[in-house]
Amino acid sequence: MTTPLIGVSNSILKIKELISHVANTCLNVLITGETGVGKEVIAQSLYSESIRSSENFVKINCAALPETLLESELYGFEKGAFTGAHKKRPGKFQTADKGVLFLDEIGDMPLSLQSKMLHVLQSGEFSPLGSDQDFKTDVWVIAATNHNLEKSIAQKMFREDLFYRLNIIKIHIPPLRERKEDISPLIEYYHRLYQSEYPNSNGSKPDSDTLAKLCQYEWPGNVRQLQNCIKKQMVLDSWAKIFDELPKEQESIPQLPEGDQQNNVPLSATNEFATNEFATNQTTIISEFVDLSTSSEKLFEDISLKKIKKLASDRVEKEVITFVLEKVGWNRSRAAKILKISYKTLLYKMNEFKVHPPVK
């Protein structure tokens, strides 16, 4: 099932209109925007509105694979093309034929592969590794990146000619914090979706105060982060906890551009929420595990993620074990069952954390 493109902001409405006008042109598209803004959703929408929707939508993440693997994934290989190539294998260009090839994170593609990509886009032909045959390819290329490619070009990290060839249609998706009016419909949509997926979950939707706070937050992880919060809410049913767990920004929130302000940000939310309170919150948590009052040299010696992880998890484990033991009247075998650990492990942990039944 493809995700519908949810949103009521001007930017999303304009993108929807653009999609409907260009979906059947099959011209190369470049989608830009931060991670989690919905670049893949846009690519899917283009595909499903096009005449190619009955063919394949093939995705490849250019950042996730090492160079040689990426190359063989894209173009395929013949049997014996390299050590380990026991069997011939078609590449994405072949599986995507007549359909869509979605090149995610194109900005991370190594330069050497960029030249080959340019050649394929120019000629419409490619040859699998270890083959001397050229194959015609008819793919609609949709590329996406969170990089500023103009900058990458200046730094000689991205080929200018490839950029212009991809950038025939350009779709930029602004970060969620710049289109806050989309937050509410997104919550509505995903709340309903998760409710239907997990009928037993009972997380409530945010009330207007909570919604105001949600709109005030920066959403560095954009829609994906919001989605995760809603998922968590279905389990925890506590927006307060969700807020506590949000990564906190230390800098103050940059002012919104003028025109954006009127119709979205509810006034009841204050900036404090995102700044001071969070910064102190952060140092409070850290200071529970390391001594922040020492010099930074000494401090950096003390900070070891492994060590802190152990300390933090020990503390939570101790609390949970005590909590469960109290609930079951210190019946240790029942507690072990509830905690899903062995009886022996429980005894060991009780000893380690010095958890003792109250003396009567």
Added chain:
Amino acid sequence: MAGTCRLLIVDDNEDILSTFYEFFNSMNYEVKTAIDGFVALKVLRDKSNSFDCLITDLVMPNISGVGLISIVKKEYPHLKIIAMTGYGDQPGALASEAEADVVLFKPIDLFKIENTVSELMNLKTDKQK
């Protein structure tokens, strides 16, 4: 002769756009303008409009000039196309590949463009004879 020629001019620079508008208007062309490729496409698809010639910049947001040219070539093949570019060779080369009739490099003398337009229009009327 030029009086009957209907022009669509596309550039994301408003100053250039209004200069072009004034100029071609004063030369008795019928002129419409668009601030980017997407607006231009909507103007073209509006049935109440029809054009003889498209003059377009190449590097623009949403639908680039190259994209616009490709679409126009397919959907409105009778339209003559002049591409203008100020960004090195790449976009110009792509515009030629997309079969723009003429590619000009900025800065461009307005009279020179007007000349190019009327030449293209003459070619067209010659062919129609």
